Amino acid sequence: MKGRDIDMARMLLGLTLSLCLAVGLWLPQVAAASVDPVFSVTTSTNSLLQNQTVKVDIQGDSLNDLFAYELNLYYDGSILQPDTTQKFTDLNGFALPIKIVREGGTHVQLVYTKTGSLTGLSGSVKLGTLTFRAVGTGTVDLTLKQVKISTSSLKEEKLLTPNAKATILVDSRERPTLGSYPAPTVSTPAEPNVVSVKPEQLQTSGTEKIAISLPTGAQQILLPSNTAELLGDKKLEIQAEKLKLELPAEVFTQLINLVNELERSDSKITLAIEPDNEPTVGEGVLSQATNQLGASVKLGSLIYNIKLYVTTKAGQTLSVTSFEQPVQIQFKLDSAVNPKLSSVYYISDNGGLERVGGTYFSGDLSSDISHFSKYTVLEVSKSFADVPQSHWAADVIQELASKLIISGTSEQNFEPESKVTRAQFTALMARALKLKMTNSTTSFQDVQSSDWFAPEVAAAVQAGIVNGREIDKFEPNALVSREEMTAILMRSYSLLHGKTDPAAAPSFSDEAAIGQWVLADVKAAAALGLIQGRSEGQFEPQGFATRAEAAQVLYRLLSK
Template sequence: MKPAVLQKTAQVTVLMLIISVLLPVLAFGAGFSSGTSYKKGTVTGQVYLDVYNSVYPSVYAYSPEGTLLDVADVTYSSKDVNGAVYFKFTSDVGTYNYVKLKFNDPNNVNSSVYQTVYRSKNSPGGGGWAGGGSTSGAGEISANSDGSVNADQLISSLNQYNTVTINITGDFALIPAKALVGFTSGGKVIIVKSTNGSYVLPISVLNVKDLASQLSATTDDVNVKVTVAKASQAIADSVASSAKALGGEVVAGAVDFNLTAVGKNNASVAVNLGSNYVSRYLPLPASVDADSATGVLIDTTTNKLSFVPTVFSSTYADLKRNGNSVYAVIKLDKSFGDVSGHWAQNNIELLANKLVVDGVTDTAFEPERSITRAEFAALVVRSLGLTPMTGSSSFSDVESSDWFSSTVNSAVYAKIIDGYEDGTFRPNATINREELAAMVVRALDYAGAKPEVTASEQSSLLAKFSDSDEIVWAEEEVATAIKSGIVDGLTDDTLGARDTATRAQAATMLKRLLTTAKFIN
């Protein structure tokens, strides 16, 4: 009987092993469910535990630089057939390129779970990783002295971590494209870091296969070259001279941030970031006043400095832009005699310090003067840090020789403005408050920070204003501007949508736009 019993036991054991191999692994202890999304300043998603616990986990949301933004409570959602328990959460975090999420597994006090989630405008789909114990959400590797990065080491790190920092001792890193191919939709981030600054590069903004095609190469033969280098002395001197001419001084920089793909025989193409605002960190030698300091780029042809959306911490400046250039931080102390005591004085002076608005003269702003459609289009383009686009215009009344031609082209490209049915833009016509609100809300949408407004919300937001029926065509935009805190009524119950807008009102709306989009402190 013993051989028979042993034989049956062995058969059962083999059967159990086969079943265990065939069955999928259905629980991983704890983690973020797929489908976590980041839209309009809000992160929504689910977390799961494979063992029910009466202690619900809280979800912690952090900014890219590690500042705690929100602690979101979770609520019970469901339980699946395998016993995994799901909890849903909503976290209001504002607008960043990405945020880092974490929760602690109540069933294992030594385990934390991490996920990096990108704003949907920049990285559709996002991605996450569930890890515990001694594993964190970020890792570090070092480039070789010539800037090259070991592909196998990078792949290994990206398999383990959401964010991988590549430390460089020179001016650039050469990142093998073949190491990035498998991570273009996984919410992974590479930070190239040196003493000059850091370039924060979501892999999702790189279409490495397309870059290889442009170079007539395969991804095996392509490197993504990320440059974080001190600008030449001549350019640094130009930045200092231009800042001095504006009445200011350089605080940090100038640093050349550049991004190219390099193939065989050193053939190269620029990497187009599209509409994705990507962060560059410039270290600050000392804390600065965020109201008087600003990030800038320099046009090396004209030596002109332009505003770059910038948020300041005590130790570094986070410059956000969708293009490459030489960047620096300067500080100014602008004021105008005719805004002293004016209700918009602080907003006007802040935006003047950030090179967004100009005075009519060095000492006068004329806050109650009207503003034209072309003038406001130029201010919006500056506020978003867009590069003026040369070329012919789509409007019959905008000539390439007009001072506003390139900014109007940029605003059209970003879908911030459109014209009239007769094909004109009417650049010299004064702008009214309805048009002002519409353009600002479109700019907010371009920045990825436009909130959704339902039909019922729209009715409710407009209902409290007795003159809301005077809005001709932009009901949705005006309601969105009200919800965003960008538009106030002229009085408690009047909007004045058809009233001519003033320079003070324009500056105030732009300041609120930049604050809402997290483009300034």
């Protein structure tokens, strides 16, 4: 969300709260007084060392129809620094990004409102969770001084001053436990899971990339604010134990540009690579994957939560939501999974899974990603009752289904011998090529923007891999012939690899039946091994392609 949009959202929510107050003053007052809710602030620990983190929960009890709220939690910014890149609540509704406010004392402001609901929150509810990092030492109070609340009836707004408080002690060294003796004063070592990269480490000449290998257990890399400048046109390679990241300098340029130019030199860049070893997390991902993908699923790597952010001297934390240049992520694949059935998956905040891709080489699975979040590798094994292992296209169908490029006609069946329509084959190619589907509008009278295949047809026409049968007719429900399939196949090959050089191709006994408009494509496809004849050296150009044949030619195309 852009800054202007966030400011507008805050203004609208403020107007909503003000409207609640105005309506409440205008309507007749109810005699019975409502009971005010009770708020509390709790922390995951009451003492920690410098550079360690603490979680802070804000709880609301005795709530009655709480529809919108604004929480203002005050703290000492010289000792604690909040992580503003995370969401503070998973409640259904609309929550603004965490905001740091300096006026009137340093505090974080959390704003939330329900949406599309007739009633507000009642009873006991966790209203917010924050993560703070200790950047200084001393005793610090986290005080919830002000809370604004509104009910769903828009008749009442209240400004409360609960002054709920939690106290934390931040020390520069371990404190002695009861019965032990104080340790002698020594210089404080860096946290074992934090690695600081010095500017001179990013200035190696004569290489295309700067490689940084992390020691076992390291989860955070601190980088200079001018990392992009130091890298120049090189990439930064971060090698963890079972994960490798390759970041172009442009990503760091995009990140530091979020900071005011005068504040950049005093800012710090942090790259966090946090493996999640909790068994319940892995079990949850597998359960979600099985339900969402309808297949047998295995974890092929650890689950990693990856974050990249810049922290200003004032304590503001900023991050990029989408990279302008892709970052390559590379997993060390578990030897127990089949690499042909494995892909890199993005895990969203609500647990949903999105396949990113994956190229396998020498024990590693890599893919380009456009943002950081949680990622893992999943082996997806999908079988169909009507495709036995003895079927000539069984392995191809299983592999393409595992990569979500093709799907069955139902949960159990694939119907390999069923014929393929022009819309179906076009959609198959567009998805396999990952064409950008920006709109659903075409010039064809028989393709409506509401049709399920409209975005794919529009993208394929724009990419130049498919044409209509007439100027204004696509005939989406017509069966695709083998010569039409080959023409689309070779245009897609050219899109991926450029034009092909003429090569010796096997001849077909029915070559005279092949349309002149597609004869060169048929010869080129046969020479490349993308297509084969059906029987007795015949191509059968007017024969209709089956679902198994479509899967086979697509597999060959993607394997080139």
